[in-house]
Amino acid sequence: MDIRLLEAFRAVVESGSVTHAASSLGITQPAVSAQIARLESELGFSLFTRTGNRLRLTSEAVTFRAEVERTLDRIDDLGRAAEHIRQGQVGSLTVASHPMAGVALLPPVIAAFVQQRPNVRVQLFTRNSDLVRGMFPSRTIDIGIAELPIDPTGLNVTRYRMECVAVLPKDHALCAHEIITPTLMSGLPFVGMSREWAAHHLVNSVFAEAAAHLNVVVASELFAMICELVANGVGVSIVDPASARQFQAAGLAIRPFRPLVPYDIAIFHSAEQDLSLIGRTFLEAFDAHLQGLIAPATETDR
Structure with a gap:
């Protein structure tokens, strides 16, 4: 009719x-x-x-x-x-991320995103990077966030590089230094990261090249736990800047670390199916948030 x-x-x-x-x-x-x-x-x-x-x-x-x-x-x-x-005001979004992004990167992005879109439902999964990468190409997950490397086959991938920073208990003697080096950390109790992370091997390399002693007393697979341990005086460490900022109020001092220890992550989605307006808007919000954390591009990054 x-x-x-x-x-x-x-x-x-x-x-x-x-x-x-x-x-x-x-x-x-x-x-x-x-x-x-x-x-x-x-x-x-x-x-x-x-x-x-x-x-x-x-x-x-x-x-x-x-x-x-x-x-x-x-x-x-x-x-x-x-x-x-x-207008992208109604619908759903499913994001799978590795723990660092799930704890340190996504909460402020998601909070602002859903406040502006109260009728959008967001579902989050936190898995290690290998599992997140293995979820694609899946039609049940819209967006993935994981550490590099990522096979770009069948995916649209945006990569981000952050400069890891030194984290110290807020009253530590090293707080007097503007820049922390392996030599300054040599022999100090160090809260290390999982061997599965590329950053673990980079930290070992820069300490070895400086002939500095990396004295790992505790190791964790979570940057969040590393920050909490440092804030409680267990030792010093090197983590991504997002995690450091999130736990700064818990009693962390943050200093630049040299030489550079990069931390590379990527956000990606299937290239075989169109991403919804909600998904595209989320990518823009995530990118805007990351702009304050990413390292300046070098010729090798481009």
Whole structure:
């Protein structure tokens, strides 16, 4: 049934005349009369009787009116829903990330994202980087975040490089130095990172090249735990800047570390299916957040 016929019927009922209905609909009076006649023909019963200059609903039209109101209200709801979808205000997003991103990077991004989109549902999975990479190409996960390397086959990948920083207990003697080096940390109790991380091997390398003693007393696979251990005085360490900032209030002092220890991550999604507007908007929000953390690009990064 042509929705325009139902709208014409509602307009006549609400205004009480064909003339006023035509004015509200922005069409001519004969056009409204033709629409009402066509609707009556399709329905098989009359909708109005005329008493003088007034139109009255027939008994059948009274019952039909209730159904028309429900139908048109539902269509209005669908129109609003479509508009919200077009604006990226309704829908869902599923993100799988490695622990560092899940703890240190995503919370502020997600918080701002859902505050602006209260009808968007976000589901988060936290797994190690190997498992996150293995989830793609999956149609159940929209976006992945993991440490490099990542096989780009079938994926759209955006890479980010951060400079790891030194973290110290806030009253540590090394806080007097503006830049921390392996030589300054040599022999000090050190909270190390998992061997599975590329950063673990880079830290070992820079200490070896400086002939400095890397005295690992505790090792953890989570940057968040490393920061908490340092804040509690277990030792010193080297972590990504996002984790360091998140736990600074817990009692960490943060200093630049040289030589550079890079920490590389990527955000990616399937190249075989279009990402929704919600997903594209999230990528933009994540990128904006990372701009304050990433290291300046070098010729080898480009």
